[in-house]
Amino acid sequence: MTVKRSASGRRSIELEVEVPGTPEDVWQAIATGPGISGWFFSAEVEERLGGRIVWHMEPGVDAAGAVTAWEPPRRLGIEEASGWRPGAPALATEWTIEPRAGGTCVVRLVHSLFADTGDWDGELEGIEANWPGFFGILQLYLKHFRGQRAAIIRVTGSASGTERDAWTALLDALGIADAAAGRPWRMPVDAAPTLSGTVERIVAGTLPHALLRIDDPLPGIATPIVYTMDDQVMTSLGIYLYGDAAPAVAAREEPAWQAWMKRRFPATETKETT
Secondary structure, three states: OOOEEOOOOEEEEEEEEEEEOOHHHHHHHHHOHHHHOOOOOEEEEOOOOOOEEEEEEEOOEEEEEEEEEEEOOOEEEEEEOHHHOOOOOOEEEEEEEEEEOOOEEEEEEEEEEEOOOOOOHHHHHHHHHHHHHHHHHHHHHHHHHOOOOEEEEEEEEEEOOOHHHHHHHHHHHHOOOOOOOOOEEEOOOOOOOOOEEEEEEEEOOOOOEEEEEEEEOOOEEEEEEEEEEOOEEEEEEEEEEEOOOHHHHHHHHHHHHHHHHHHHOOOOOOOOOO
16 A cells, blocks of 8 residues: 555555454544553553543653544544654544444544655555554454453564564564464473464564464463664564453563563563553
8 A cells, every 4th residue: 555645735544454343342442541552552541532642662662642533432533743753744643433244343544644745655654564463463352352451561672684584583483483374382492481372373575473362371462573673673572461460470471571582682672561
């Protein structure tokens, strides 16, 4: 999908995904702090028109916006000021929820900004490339874990070579290099952290990522990903844990995962826990 341009200077990208649940279920997932924290980043939302929304991307790094449309359970609008990227114009985001027969909804997402040149088109395309992975988490969250308390472990490292090299190394380290969708999977026995479950999907190519539904140490979702930032190939693993014990288990397990990532892909690691 490419950036759409209008004569007014508006530049936008549009995406959609079909997810399980009623409009009310989906609204809770995309428009409330606990819901967003279950599949994206930990967040707080003032649930009203003009309210403030904050996403905690990593320790000390937050993104913030204002609610510009509040029409539960069908439409949510958010505007992030220029702080989302240094020197960038304001970024507007609109979510709409359309119910479908059979207990599902189509979620449509539009990001837009106004610019006289194409200087920010690459940023929009980068944002677009990230959404398929998060949409996959959203689908699994709504199907298996909706409404449950969540905690997130997120660790990041860097790798030498190409994205393809890093992706192969990350799959090998997790023990899923030869795994297929629907197959059971477990971390190698020589890996310090404990993680096991079922492979949902593995996507190579641009912004390679995988979705793993886990059952140990708690029910949840794991999402390895590889990407390039400032000419450096980065590896990242997000682990979403669910249930009342999730915060305590995440706090207990996070140091082992930081050590694992540092050993496998030395870099600055980050953590997020809701």
